[in-house]
Amino acid sequence: MSSGVLALLGSGETGPGMTKVHRELLTHLESPRAVNLNTPFGFQENVPQMTEKLLSYFSTSLHLTMAALDLRSYEDSNPAQRQAFKDAIRRANYVFAGPGSPSYALRQWEPINLGEDLTSVLAQGGVVCFSSAAALTLGHYTAPVYEIYKSGNELEWLAGLNLMAAVGLDCVVLPHYNNAEGRDYDTSRCYIGERRLRLLEKMLPPDVGILGVDEHTAAVIDLDSRTIAVKGKGQVHWRLNGKVNDFANASVIELQDLGAHARTLEPVQELAPPTLAVVSESELVALRAAQERLADSLNAIRAAARAQGHYAIADEIRDALNASGIVVRDGAIAAK
Known part of the structure; x- marks a missing residue:
């Protein structure tokens, strides 16, 4: 059984530059079964509008029919709804999630162990494509960006879904790495800023790296070839033990060069036919x-x-x- 592809997008998931990336990802699949997860922005009042915008993008730009999977709140869902959500992900072979709040998404996903479902998708040769806030959740640890940047909370790391372990990397994922919205103050490193990121780095356990992805850029990890390909406008960055390696667009990096260990992924056991319909x-x-x-x-x-x-x-x-x-x-x- 071939292993799949994990794509980490720094931003611009529906922009022209990332359309090419999505198109290339879809070439890995003979018959795409695509789903969108609305959880990262599930706390917002405009969930239907944001979901419709994403579905319309994939339909118009990629001629891809994408089902919308609804898990806005763990507390407001019941066990049957949560299991239907998980089963629908395992049956999919193109799983997308994007903007919103990483800490909010983790609070909903961690109790249902979403990591095992995403690992199962990869084990069966599927594609997991997470952008922006959703990408932040995939590392061993997750930076609570909004709490630090907007609310002034103390620096800390949250436990992440750690899907990066499936590719053999023990690391944090940091999209929006080169953000410059602050202009006269530092909003790089996903709005945290370089100074605060260095302080956060010191709080990580030894040998835990940081994979930074610039905006409008994708780090495409192919589990078969054991490589990371850099695609888009910017760079991908690997920080470990005080050293920073920058990889330009079109670079292809061997995972073993980043210290990754090969892993054999196992899909979740065969699922029974769905008993609950997933409403778009x-x-x-x-x-x-x-x-x-x-x-x-x-x-x-x-x-x-x-x-x-x-x-x-x-x-x-x-x-x-x-x-x-x-x-x-x-x-x-x-x-x-």
Whole structure:
């Protein structure tokens, strides 16, 4: 059984430069079964819109039909939903996740042991493509970027999913490595800055490296050839024991040169046929839009009834809308 490909994108997952990378990744698969994980941005209010944007990109730019797997919150899901999420990932051969919060994603993924599912995908020759926040979760340790950069929390490492162990590397993954949004202050090293990263490096156990990936750049790890290929606008960086090696675009690095140890990956045992349907996020978006149109139409009928003095009919429509989760007040309508 051939092993798969792990692609780490520094940013720009839907940009023109990364479209070429996605296209090359898909050549590894005879019949793609692609899924998108919405967990990293599951805390945001615009989950349907963000998911629809990603699905539309893959459909339009790559002619790829991608199913949306929904696990926004561990606490708000039940065991059957979590298992359906895991099973759907194991059956896929192209698994994508991208922007959001790495610490939030870890809090949802760690309890379900997502690492074993992603390892199974790689063991069966599939592709795992994680960008930005999602890529941060794949190392032995994860930097809580937002907490450090936005909230001023103390420097610390979180335990990561450690999918990098599947390729034989004991390391941290750091996308947005060359970020320069700060202009007159240092937002490189995934917004942490070089000074703070050096302090964090000292907190790592000995021989744990840092794999940095520049923005609009991909580190494509082929488990069959045991290599990392650098693709895109920037570089890939390997930091270990005080030394930094920079690898330019089009470089191909032997994993063993980074100290990686070969591993034999085993897929999760054969799964039973799915018993739960996975609903596409695009279907949920369409359903919500249809519900909103129906609510608007009913509210217009209700307003006409009130204008004509048919208050009993108007009240019945109001009560029906309220019972379905639509809050109706005189002159206003809103979803609960």
